[in-house]
Amino acid sequence: MKIAVLGGGNGCYAAVADLAEAGHQVRFWRRNYRDFGPVAERGALILRDSKGEREVRPDRITDDIGEAVDGAALIVAPLPAFAQADLAERLAPHLTDDQVIFLPPGTFGSYAMLAALRAKGCNAAIMIAETGTLPWLARKRDAGTVAITTRASRLPTGVVPARRSEEALKVVAEAFPNAIEPVEDGLSGALMNAGPIIHPPLILMNAGPIEHFDRWDIHNEGTQLSIRRVHGALDGERIAIRERLGYAPPHFPLADHYETSNWMYGHLAHDRLVDSGDWHETLDFESHRYMREDIAMGLALLVSLGEWSGTPCPVAAGLLSIASAVTGEDLRANGRTVETLGLADYSPADLKAMLAEGP
DSSP states (O other): OEEEEEOOSHHHHHHHHHHHHTTOEEEEEOSSGGGGTHHHHHTSEEEEETTEEEEEOOSEEESOHHHHHTTOSEEEOOOOGGGHHHHHHHHTTTOOTTOEEEESSOTTHHHHHHHHHHHTTOOOOOEEEEESSOSEEEEEEETTEEEEEEEOSOEEEEEESGGGHHHHHHHHHHHSTTTEEEOSSHHHHHTTOSHHHHHHHHHHTTHHHHHHSSOOOTTTTTOOHHHHHHHHHHHHHHHHHHHHTTOOSOOOOTHHHHHOSOSTTOTTHHHHHHHHOTTOOOOOTTTOHIIIIIIIIIIHHHHHHHHHHTOOOHHHHHHHHHHHHHHTSOHHHHSSOTTTTTOTTOOHHHHHHHHHHOO
């Protein structure tokens, strides 16, 4: 299958490595060709995982987005949610009927990007799918090397327009066999997003150690019983919103990530993450994606959905308020919300009907 992978982050490199190694024709795009560095020089990147280290070659490396997506059945865009508007503007002139864009995860980008594409004059009959997490626990070791700690075995995925879900997910499943689990629509997929549940308590409740120590692993030293309790309460609010909106189980409770093999990454995923050492990272509260994506986009969306649907979410609202104090910004007013998406006047039934047909 012809696949375009867009972006230069950890998930993008993991996507190129796995999909090219699986035999797909992968085109790798970044905005600036120089940013490819050694990947462009070699025409390949280095993949490290449990099988060892080897070189993987995409079909094409380019900074021409039209070239990247031309003829691609699947466009994989593991970019942060705050980059989706810019990506939509770049993609708008180049998309054609029946292409599938896959956002892992999307933070309701399945709707936001499609609305942005329509606003830019793109009328192609495309489908946008989003899931609850990256298909990989991965980190770039350097400019040319990606390390994959583990791969997702369950990816709950929703589509906008939902009426084309079966068609879209057949394409996505060809790239991620035996992992895709259909959910009702793009909002259901967005409400599976694990980032706004895992990361806000980990960074806000560990703010002192993060700023004080040279090295502080929020997934190891920073994951203590009190924080796990906050995780549980916050995740309970997410699930309550899903239930209020009529979305069916399984809801993929976060506790399964820590306690069972039933979650998205399967057996011992948290232990593997900690053991890898790849999550000892510098965390700047102003710019890090845990703040800019998981809180300003994802947690703001969760709080607004709770208010809009009449579902109390005091833990989510409290964490969002603390994050606003940390950044000096009103993240509830300025983040991704039902208001900023133009959806505040919809009823739940009207919203689901629109998501079925697309904006």
